[in-house]
Amino acid sequence: MQLDSLYQEIILDHYRSPHHAGLAEPYDVEVHHVNPSCGDEVTLRVELDGDTVTGVTHHSVGCSISQAATSVMTDLVIGKPVAEGMATYEEFLELMQGRGNVEPDEEVLEDGVAFAGVAQFPARVKCALLGWSAWRDATAQALAAREGVSNG
Amino acid sequence: MTDARTLSSPLDLQSVRADFPILSRELANGFPLTYLDSANSSQKPRQVVQALEDHYLRHNANVARAMHQLGAEATAAYEGGRDKVAAFIGAPSRDEIVFTKNASEALNLAAHTLGASLKPGDEVVISEMEHHSNIVPWQLACERTGATLKWFGVTEDGRLDLSTIDELLTERTKVVALTWVSNALGTINPIADIATKAHAVGATVVVDASQAVPQFPVDVSTLGADLLAFTGHKVVGPTGIGVLWGRYGLLASLPPFLGGGEMIEVVRMTGSTYAAPPARFEAGTPPIAQAVGLGAAVDYLTGIGMDKIAAHEQSIVEYALEGLKTVPGLTILGPKDATDHGGAISFELDGVHPHDVATVLDTRGIAVRAGHHCARPVHERFGVQSSTRASFYLYTTPEEVEALVDGLGFVRSFFKLA
Numbered sequence: 001m002q003l004d005s006l007y008q009e010i011i012l013d014h015y016r017s018p019h020h021a022g023l024a025e026p027y028d029v030e031v032h033h034v035n036p037s038c039g040d041e042v043t044l045r046v047e048l049d050g051d052t053v054t055g056v057t058h059h060s061v062g063c064s065i066s067q068a069a070t071s072v073m074t075d076l077v078i079g080k081p082v083a084e085g086m087a088t089y090e091e092f093l094e095l096m097q098g099r100g101n102v103e104p105d106e107e108v109l110e111d112g113v114a115f116a117g118v119a120q121f122p123a124r125v126k127c128a129l130l131g132w133s134a135w136r137d138a139t140a141q142a143l144a145a146r147e148g149v150s151n152g
Numbered sequence: 153m154t155d156a157r158t159l160s161s162p163l164d165l166q167s168v169r170a171d172f173p174i175l176s177r178e179l180a181n182g183f184p185l186t187y188l189d190s191a192n193s194s195q196k197p198r199q200v201v202q203a204l205e206d207h208y209l210r211h212n213a214n215v216a217r218a219m220h221q222l223g224a225e226a227t228a229a230y231e232g233g234r235d236k237v238a239a240f241i242g243a244p245s246r247d248e249i250v251f252t253k254n255a256s257e258a259l260n261l262a263a264h265t266l267g268a269s270l271k272p273g274d275e276v277v278i279s280e281m282e283h284h285s286n287i288v289p290w291q292l293a294c295e296r297t298g299a300t301l302k303w304f305g306v307t308e309d310g311r312l313d314l315s316t317i318d319e320l321l322t323e324r325t326k327v328v329a330l331t332w333v334s335n336a337l338g339t340i341n342p343i344a345d346i347a348t349k350a351h352a353v354g355a356t357v358v359v360d361a362s363q364a365v366p367q368f369p370v371d372v373s374t375l376g377a378d379l380l381a382f383t384g385h386k387v388v389g390p391t392g393i394g395v396l397w398g399r400y401g402l403l404a405s406l407p408p409f410l411g412g413g414e415m416i417e418v419v420r421m422t423g424s425t426y427a428a429p430p431a432r433f434e435a436g437t438p439p440i441a442q443a444v445g446l447g448a449a450v451d452y453l454t455g456i457g458m459d460k461i462a463a464h465e466q467s468i469v470e471y472a473l474e475g476l477k478t479v480p481g482l483t484i485l486g487p488k489d490a491t492d493h494g495g496a497i498s499f500e501l502d503g504v505h506p507h508d509v510a511t512v513l514d515t516r517g518i519a520v521r522a523g524h525h526c527a528r529p530v531h532e533r534f535g536v537q538s539s540t541r542a543s544f545y546l547y548t549t550p551e552e553v554e555a556l557v558d559g560l561g562f563v564r565s566f567f568k569l570a
Binding site: 002003006007012037038039040041061062063064065066121123124127 | 505506507508511512515522523524528531537538566567
């Protein structure tokens with residue numbers, strides 16, 4: 001229950017000036033995700049070029065953890081292959097579900113390591129995952145739409 | 153900063169708090185628990201937990217259908233809970249008390265059974281300050297029947313906007329379903345006045361009393377409501393039990409809600425007939441131990457005195473409103489004075505999201521609620537996504553309110569706003 005471990009300076013920086021905030025054109029898919037129990041909302045757009053994530057932009061309403069996690073997520077996935085972004089998500093998820101017992105790999109998670117402290121606040125884990133769930137959904141939809149086109 | 157302020161309460165808070173062992177818990181980092189989330193769920197006195205334990209350890213069996221000595225004891229205990237609840241809210245008859253699993257189920261029961269006679273052209277009137285459990289069941293009922301949902305708005309100062317009442321309530325209005333005390337704003341609504349107008353157009357009046365029954369004396373025989381719902385866990389009782397009170401004549405005219413054991417008269421493969429209220433609405437094994445616990449809970453509150461609890465709530469709300477007004481950047485949602493104000497205050501703190509407020513307070517042992525409190529429309533009405541809510545009960549002390557005010561100062565300094 002150490003506040004400073006939850007609210008790392010990196011998190012507060014991302015919260016105050018979130019990266020890739022503001023919905024941009026062009027995009028392939030837009031999704032809107034909410035945490036119904038608390039009301040946090042994110043609208044997120046994804047653009048793919050082949051298997052590479054070329055753009056992720058968002059408009060988020062919510063707490064510092066959800067906004068900062070969404071911001072960090074955009075940095076982690078933009079310019080990377082989809083598969084690498086999904087693998088990064090798995091690693092971030094493992095960190096969040098680790099109750100503080102998982103040592104984060106800064107090589108993979110970059111600023112995401114700052115969220116290690118969130119794992120000790122079970123009520124806040126869902127905040128840190130909101131942006132990620134929106135990105136995964138939008139990306140899956142974008143891939144499925146492309147499959148549909150190439151198969152059709 | 154607020155040392156000079158005093159609280160005038162008719163309750164001996166020390167002796168009340170001694171009945172609630174959880175209130176003397178120490179939380180992480182050595183902070184004592186400051187429980188300001190009673191509108192979400194109240195804490196339980198030893199007397200209620202002992203009643204539950206005694207029932208389970210000495211008298212447990214199923215009710216009614218169990219034809220042995222323990223069955224008789226369990227039945228007497230369950231029905232005794234009904235008697236106590238009936239007396240607690242002034243119900244003219246014990247048969248007007250229907251036990252459900254919570255207030256949501258009670259309101260769904262009301263919406264389903266009253267909804268059975270709704271048709272296109274009929275109207276149901278609710279308000280913008282309802283809890284989701286008094287919005288969604290009526291939306292569903294209107295979708296099923298083709299009836300139209302209408303609602304009272306909320307004024308800038310957090311009161312029901314009654315200026316439109318004469319347009320809203322017409323001969324088309326079949327149901328008026330309103331909260332007595334707003335769980336988000338704390339507003340106490342003038343139910344009796346609205347009920348008079350609703351009855352004048354022939355509508356049935358349903359009251360969500362989830363935040364009212366815990367806080368002040370309730371007498372359904374004079375209120376003007378036709379159906380009234382509340383929940384056990386907010387009146388220092390157990391979870392898993394709610395209450396729907398209804399005028400007997402109305403209950404007797406309503407169709408069943410859930411089908412199953414004990415709600416029937418005769419079952420044949422070609423069709424069934426149904427038991428009289430309240431059994432008609434209590435299908436399956438009911439919340440037996442919970443009814444015993446709820447009976448002990450209302451006995452406990454009666455022993456303290458609901459009039460004294462109401463006076464204490466009034467004092468502590470006034471005290472808290474004054475204290476919160478000293479916090480820079482804090483905006484109270486809803487009524488800003490203690491007149492007709494229940495024991496919950498929601499607020500915004502400029503520059504800090506409510507979840508972050510709640511988390512920082514939590515690290516100091518202060519439990520509040522953050523979010524939309526299952527009342528999203530009223531938050532939308534005030535142009536906010538969510539809020540922080542502090543709520544009080546018979547065990548809340550002025551020192552706890554001070555801890556909140558100081559805690560909010562700490563939140564501001566932590567987020568570098570002060």
